[in-house]
Amino acid sequence: MESGKYIIVTGGAGFIGSHTVVSLLESGYSPIIIDDFRNSKKFILDRLEEITGKSIVSFDFDCSNQEKLREVFSTYEVHGIIHFAADKAVGESVLKPLKYYENNLQSLVSMLKISEEFSVTKFVFSSSCTVYGEPDQVPVDENAPIKYTASPYGYTKQVCERICADTAYASDHLRITLLRYFNPIGAHPSGLIGELPLGVPNNLVPFVTQTAIGIRQELTVFGDDYPTTDGTCIRDYIHVCDLADAHVRALESNSDEEVSIYNVGTGVGSTVLEVVNTFEEVNGVKVKHKIGPRREGDAAQVYADNKKITEALHWKAKYTLSDALKHAWNWQKNLDESR
Template sequence: MILLTGGTGYIGSHIAVELLQAGHDVAILDNFSNSDETVIERIESITEREVILYRGDVRDTLLLTSIFQSHDIESVIHCAGLKAVGESVKDPLAYYDVNVYGSVTLCYAMQQAGVKQLLFSSSATIYGVNAQPPYTETMARGESSSPYGTSKGMVEKLLEDLSDSDPQWSIAVLRYFNPIGAHPSGLIGELPQGTPNNLMPYISQVAAGLLPELLIYGNDYPTKDGTCVRDYLHVTDLAVGHRMAVAALKKPGVNYFNLGTGSGISVNEMVEAFVSATGMNVPYRFAPRREGDLGAFWACSKKAERELEWRAEKTLEDMMVDTWRWQQFSTKTKRSH
């Protein structure tokens, strides 16, 4: 069985679907700080499999101990954490508490239970403000632009030290670039609380009439059209990467993998692609740059392709169409309650 922390969140729920459909048994631990329990029903509806759910916090030592005692856990996928760059600048203590202390607590419980296969959800932000794209796994961790990125880098270092102390640990660190889109069923996707921090739910909520306009933060970056450039990949491709990385967890030590498409797309291009794919209008205006945002970065994902036999398969149009399908479902569901 695989323990999946943060398994009802945006990325975690797609990983859960991918694992269950591949025949894995999955136990989810989540405190629902950025999701709700209906996600479990929808995961089970898509997969026609039962999910074991523990409602609780990854910092709860007693709960973790109980989970490991109750199930034959072979490996852990650790997605639980806070993830908004801007919010982390405003509230760094929360990010170090949840992301760093939460990881320490989880690793300690794993060590006590003799479970030493871990897949950690990291981020491209660990490459830092001065790294030049494309980012490769051989680059050193740099100076982060936010406490969020710093917290991810601190956990990576913790995992290296843990592995050095005990060679029985087998750890895969997946450095995400910018996951977007939703499951093709339209039943699960990204549903942030309040005004979205991420671009795609912001675009789709404006298109749905839930927000009046899209704010594009900064149009004076040294990029092709002045707006930020990111490496956007479909969340289901990201989930497949986790399934393939779990299969590779027999290798001792810490192994790092970038998960991205290998190319960058600007915010302006994303808006144009959404309008083209859906026919919906997305009014927008430019706003000042956000603190913590970098101008441009994208991945080199050749290592994942070579060692995990993984590559991003979905197109930009797939990402847009699936996002809009999910937005329509979630808007309809919200209005019916």
């Protein structure tokens, strides 16, 4: 059995997972990626080696596969698990709910079963602020009620949180951290890794960068009659490298709690038009956009109260919205050139 600070990173070739692999290597851990590349590309593995100068250990299989997991866990002495692997497109989840229930639930159950079998103590789960639905007040803290969420995707996060909690309370060794991400954006400052939407992007920033570079004709801003400063929705945009760092902090926490829950957001809300205008300003490019009708299910404003993670894990966002939008544009330009 190979010993070392091995961390299993499911979905480690994806957007947030790949940045977390960089943070783990920089912090002295040995990440092991398990990803079947259903929503990512293999060239990301080469890019990770280019950024870190280290060789990347990775396995190409569906992490619901217990037999294959057992082979990996029998080879490496696993110190912790970060479970990113899931399907994440809100709109698609409405059209194909079973795809989401199957993958998001099965992959989690499978990772928890293997944790129990190999007595892994640290488990970090990718949750989302979507579990709050439309919060009664902002900033929203971790004690806010879990409310009805319109999409099957959002519901999988609520159920997965419950599955994690039930498992941790029943276990005598497992400690689970649920990280509720707000809106991850940006890319690694090197421009070598970033968000890689396959098909039409679901999130604002990739849509903005693709419109700026000419892949998309025009961005539609969904509604400008919300009760916010300029009428467009407010979200808490967090640089993906800051988010990655939160995972390392979660692994290093010595908390005795079976389940720890943290919001991971900057604590600052920005409107859609602020994002578009800032992007144009910092990058000196235009983003053609128009105002469209509201999109069903969009909350007017959601941003984080991040006191808990700041105090307990000493985590703080280092990057600004401008940094994130510069890095996102840098990544988009590199990607376009390397096509």
